[in-house]
Amino acid sequence: xxxxxxxxxxxxxxNNQYAGPQLFTFDKAHLYNGIAQGMTVGYFxxxxxxxxxxxxxxxxxxAYVLSYCPGDTQVNIGSLTNSSRSNVHYNLSDNTVSVGxxxxxxxxxxxxxxxxxxxGDNRFxxxxxxxxxxxxxxxxxxxxxxxxxxxxxFDIGATPHTLVGEREFFAAFHSNDWHPSIVANTVGATPNxxxxxxxxxxxxTDPTNNVNLQLRASGGLGDDPSIGSGIAVFTSPQPLTNQxxxxxxxxxxxxxxxxxxxxxxLGCQADEVGILxxxxxxxxxxxxxxxxxxxxxx
Numbered sequence: 001x002x003x004x005x006x007x008x009x010x011x012x013x014x015n016n017q018y019a020g021p022q023l024f025t026f027d028k029a030h031l032y033n034g035i036a037q038g039m040t041v042g043y044f045x046x047x048x049x050x051x052x053x054x055x056x057x058x059x060x061x062x063a064y065v066l067s068y069c070p071g072d073t074q075v076n077i078g079s080l081t082n083s084s085r086s087n088v089h090y091n092l093s094d095n096t097v098s099v100g101x102x103x104x105x106x107x108x109x110x111x112x113x114x115x116x117x118x119x120g121d122n123r124f125x126x127x128x129x130x131x132x133x134x135x136x137x138x139x140x141x142x143x144x145x146x147x148x149x150x151x152x153x154f155d156i157g158a159t160p161h162t163l164v165g166e167r168e169f170f171a172a173f174h175s176n177d178w179h180p181s182i183v184a185n186t187v188g189a190t191p192n193x194x195x196x197x198x199x200x201x202x203x204x205t206d207p208t209n210n211v212n213l214q215l216r217a218s219g220g221l222g223d224d225p226s227i228g229s230g231i232a233v234f235t236s237p238q239p240l241t242n243q244x245x246x247x248x249x250x251x252x253x254x255x256x257x258x259x260x261x262x263x264x265x266l267g268c269q270a271d272e273v274g275i276l277x278x279x280x281x282x283x284x285x286x287x288x289x290x291x292x293x294x295x296x297x298x
Contacts, residue, residue, distance in 0.1 A: 002056035002063040004084035005042075006031060009051040009065070021051045023065065027084035042088035047076070052124035055259075057131040057186065058194075064135050064156050065090070066128050070121040073102045075152060077135075077161045095160035101150035101168060103142030108176035108252065110239040111207040117240060117252035119147040119178035125255045126181045132194030133157030134164070134223065138180040143168060149180035149202050153195070153223045164193075165224030169200065171216055172229060174208040179278065181258045185271035187297070193223045197297040199274040200227055201258040212236040215256065215278040217295045233293035234280055242286030253279025253288065268298035 001007060005025045012019040023044045030039035049069035056063050063083055067076040074096040082088045107116035119140055128137040138151040153165035170177040180202035189196040198220045205213050218230025243251040256278035260271040274295045282289040 001028075002054070002083055003059045004028060007053040007063060007080065007083065009053045011050055012045075020045055021047050021049065021067075023051055023053070023080070023090060025080070025083045025088055029084070040084055040086055040088065042083065042090070044090040046092050047078075050123045051078075052126065052128050052137055054128045054130040054135060055183070057129070060130070060132070064128070064130055066124055066135065066137055068122055068124050068139055070123060071104055072122070074098045075154070077154060077156065097154060097161060097163050099152055099163060099166055101141045101143070101166055105140045105142045105147030105178060106145050107250070108147055108178060108205050109207045110205050111210045111212060113239045113241065115239060115241045116250055117205070117213070117243070118249045119176070119252070120254070125179065126257060129182065129184045130156070131184070131186060134193055134195050136182060136184060136195065136198075138182040138200065140178040140180060141168075146174070147176050147178040149177050149200070151180075151182055151200070151227070167224060167227065169218060169227035170229065171204040171211075171214070172206050172209060175204050175206040175211070177202055177204045179203045179253065179256045181256045181276070183258050183260055183274065185260055187269055187272055188221055190222060195222055197221055197272060198225045198227070199258050199260065199276075199295065199297070200230070201233070201256045201276040201278060203252060203256060203278055212238060213240050213252070213280050215276070215280055215291050215293065217258070217274070217276055217293065219274075219295075219297055231295075233276065233295070234291045236281035237283055238281055238285060240281035240288055243288065266294075266296055268296050272297045
């Protein structure tokens with residue numbers, strides 16, 4: 001969302017064939033009051049892959065939409081203006097930006113079993129975080145045949161937009177890490193960037209050290225934070241199995257998610273507490289469970 005509208009993106013399939021991404025906007029004034037008559041709804045198609053909508057922390061009149069297509073080496077940045085108005089406009093591509101971390105990730109290995117887990121591809125799976133001249137998101141890429149998350153920070157105040165930070169993060173040297181999510185606040189931001197504290201969460205296994213599927217969390221500060229290995233929020237009691245879908249894919253949940261709590265809590269300022277969720281293996285073999293965790297930056 002931005003200050004005026006809720007922004008929704010999806011992928012459209014027609015007769016089981018991919019027909020492209022879509023973007024919708026709904027003005028908050030009508031939506032929040034449950035009034036359908038007179039609601040401004042914007043619709044846009046186009047593009048070649050998943051579009052990541054932004055969570056905008058300030059009154060910027062432009063909301064930026066990122067696309068990182070499978071196997072690509074660059075991120076497309078588009079811009080949405082007048083999101084709650086009848087003259088809403090979406091520019092499909094302001095420009096593309098080359099990134100250093102890319103590649104389709106391999107499946108994740110698990111200890112004690114040959115049953116691997118699907119890690120998706122390098123698309124942005126979650127919404128971006130936008131504030132001031134910065135927008136940040138994270139994706140799973142390939143690093144020496146291991147699925148590995150990387151984040152990307154872009155300067156949307158520059159024309160054309162530029163990359164100002166990118167870095168990988170993972171649990172251990174031989175771990176498999178995937179399905180990342182990222183969010184940020186403005187606490188502790190320096191004069192060089194509006195980004196303050198960064199929160200990330202992701203899923204991980206480490207067969208070398210006999211670590212089953214984990215939900216992990218970590219964080220950093222600013223444009224190019226050194227996120228590191230983080231902490232385990234939850235570790236599965238056994239491998240995750242029996243998740244094969246009709247296409248033969250071994251699912252591992254489709255994403256994790258992290259957001260900030262907007263009020264002061266747990267001895268922290270507003271937005272310094274992170275609430276996260278992700279999928280892990282349940283205590284019963286062949287079943288998964290959703291875990292919710294709380295972490296804090298203060």
